[in-house]
Amino acid sequence: xxxxxxxxSLYRIGAIARHNTLIRRRDPGQMIAYIIMPMILMVVLKPxxxxxxxxxxxxxxxGLLVMFSVFxxxxxxxxxxxxxxxxxxxxxxxxxxxSAEMLIGxxxxxxIFMFFQQTLLFVYGCLVIGLPVPHSLGFVVLAIVVWAxxxxxxxxxxxxxARSSGELSMVSDIGAMVLxxxxxxxxxxxxxxxxxxxxxxVSPGYWALAMIxxxxxxxxxxxLVPAAVLAGLGLVAGAFxxxxxxxxxxxxRML
Amino acid sequence: xxxACDLVxxxxxxxxxxxxxxxxxxxxxxxxxxxxxxxxxxxxxIVSGLIRPDSGRVTIGGKSPSAARxxxxxxxxxLGLYPSITVRExxxxxxxxxxLRPAALSSAIDDMAVALRLxxxxxxKTGNLSGGQQRRTQAATALIHRPxxxxxxxxxxxxxxxxxxxxxxxxxxxxGEGAAIVYTTHYLPELTELGATIAVVxxxxxxxxxxxxxxxxGLPGEVLVSFEDDGEVRVSTTEPTATLIDLLRxxxxxVATVEVRNPSLDDLYRSLAVSHDS
Numbered sequence: 001x002x003x004x005x006x007x008x009s010l011y012r013i014g015a016i017a018r019h020n021t022l023i024r025r026r027d028p029g030q031m032i033a034y035i036i037m038p039m040i041l042m043v044v045l046k047p048x049x050x051x052x053x054x055x056x057x058x059x060x061x062x063g064l065l066v067m068f069s070v071f072x073x074x075x076x077x078x079x080x081x082x083x084x085x086x087x088x089x090x091x092x093x094x095x096x097x098x099s100a101e102m103l104i105g106x107x108x109x110x111x112i113f114m115f116f117q118q119t120l121l122f123v124y125g126c127l128v129i130g131l132p133v134p135h136s137l138g139f140v141v142l143a144i145v146v147w148a149x150x151x152x153x154x155x156x157x158x159x160x161x162a163r164s165s166g167e168l169s170m171v172s173d174i175g176a177m178v179l180x181x182x183x184x185x186x187x188x189x190x191x192x193x194x195x196x197x198x199x200x201x202v203s204p205g206y207w208a209l210a211m212i213x214x215x216x217x218x219x220x221x222x223x224l225v226p227a228a229v230l231a232g233l234g235l236v237a238g239a240f241x242x243x244x245x246x247x248x249x250x251x252x253r254m255l
Numbered sequence: 256x257x258x259a260c261d262l263v264x265x266x267x268x269x270x271x272x273x274x275x276x277x278x279x280x281x282x283x284x285x286x287x288x289x290x291x292x293x294x295x296x297x298x299x300x301i302v303s304g305l306i307r308p309d310s311g312r313v314t315i316g317g318k319s320p321s322a323a324r325x326x327x328x329x330x331x332x333x334l335g336l337y338p339s340i341t342v343r344e345x346x347x348x349x350x351x352x353x354x355l356r357p358a359a360l361s362s363a364i365d366d367m368a369v370a371l372r373l374x375x376x377x378x379x380k381t382g383n384l385s386g387g388q389q390r391r392t393q394a395a396t397a398l399i400h401r402p403x404x405x406x407x408x409x410x411x412x413x414x415x416x417x418x419x420x421x422x423x424x425x426x427x428x429x430x431g432e433g434a435a436i437v438y439t440t441h442y443l444p445e446l447t448e449l450g451a452t453i454a455v456v457x458x459x460x461x462x463x464x465x466x467x468x469x470x471x472x473g474l475p476g477e478v479l480v481s482f483e484d485d486g487e488v489r490v491s492t493t494e495p496t497a498t499l500i501d502l503l504r505x506x507x508x509x510v511a512t513v514e515v516r517n518p519s520l521d522d523l524y525r526s527l528a529v530s531h532d533s
């Protein structure tokens with residue numbers, strides 16, 4: 001038996017999620033781009049990676065998957081920031097929905113998109129690029145779920161401090177390039193200088209890449225440690241976002 | 256229904272509310288009148304739970320604003336709509352967030368479409384609507400759950416005649432059903448039409464409250480005497496009848512017409528503006 005308060009809360013979350021799915025469906029361009037672009041790049045860059053490093057096929061699929069999933073962070077951020085441009089966030093705050101309900105309702109459709117994006121790229125990698133099919137799909141699913149959660153939380157946190165869409169794009173695009181490059185998604189870490197290899201550990205992209213590569217190889221400990229690091233980062237970013245959203249985000253000054 | 260006592264709200268050196276006190280009963284319409292920056296919108300934002308006062312107390316049906324959000328409907332001064340979403344989808348969203356389940360929601364949407372003349376535009380995206388249609392849509396999202404307290408912050412600003420008429424009729428209906436209503440506006444005849452009691456806000460507090468007749472007492476009206484040779488005399492006075500008699504008695508030319516204009520809410524508003532500027 002579900003208590004009435006919980007049922008009401010789920011109903012409101014469902015309403016916001018359904019509403020945001022509609023908004024996404026009516027403007028799908030960015031989402032389509034972040035699926036098609038890595039698919040093309042995987043085909044184009046595969047020969048280069050195969051010649052450059054051992055396990056080049058795995059590197060090109062997982063690296064581009066991580067890089068373009070980080071780009072999708074901008075979609076998450078924009079979906080929250082745009083509520084301030086439209087002056088709708090305060091309108092939602094004036095309803096019975098709490099800030100946590102609003103954030104969860106907003107991110108559910110994005111989470112589904114990110115899960116779909118990464119799963120599709122993974123399947124495409126296996127079927128078209130030649131990525132070895134992992135024996136344990138459970139690790140792959142876990143890796144995708146944790147990485148999508150982390151990206152959403154970080155995207156939401158960024159949206160609450162950016163003052164415009166341009167500023168958010170700058171932070172998320174440059175951040176995506178830096179973090180995925182530093183993390184070894186673009187250039188394999190085995191061929192970068194020692195200082196860059198040491199610095200890679202501060203990049204969430206490094207942990208995501210390590211987690212997804214380990215999932216392909218069915219390496220349990222290789223999945224769980226990065227998953228714990230990324231989940232921790234996601235929880236901190238998510239808590240920050242909820243706090244910002246509760247304390248005057250809708251009224252914050254825009255550029 | 257709404258009790259606001261001694262509210263104070265400061266933004267740095269600016270005091271937006273300074274001892275703001277207002278009580279609104281169920282079924283009562285209170286028109287908040289005052290110049291821009293007087294504190295009307297800050298008050299609405301505190302009551303709707305968007306911001307907290309630095310001191311003072313607000314209760315809605317005995318509850319705090321955050322606990323009473325389900326009982327309150329708010330139509331803010333600025334438009335806050337999703338441009339790619341239709342009118343019907345807006346009403347569904349806000350109805351669901353207010354807790355309306357499918358059957359009640361469907362019926363409420365139909366009622367709202369008729370009452371605010373939205374029937375023809377229900378399936379159009381709000382980004383493609385006129386300003387007046389957007390205003391009506393926004394008001395509908397505030398009213399969809401039939402709140403017991405309605406906060407309407409300049410709901411007819413920039414609206415056409417059709418929007419204004421629909422909005423006023425709806426507000427009267429809600430008050431007739433027992434809702435307490437706070438209505439801020441610069442269009443003072445609307446308050447007369449609504450039969451609202453008027454609360455005059457200046458420098459963050461209520462400085463006068465009463466019916467329009469009570470509030471304009473003591474303000475000067477105007478006597479205009481036109482002469483047959485096209486000349487005229489215009490006198491501002493608190494005693495129009497005596498002034499008119501005096502003018503006619505002393506007239507040295509043939510009088511064509513006389514006009515006596517009693518003080519109106521516009522005069523009240525102008526006097527407030529003058530005292531604010533000075």
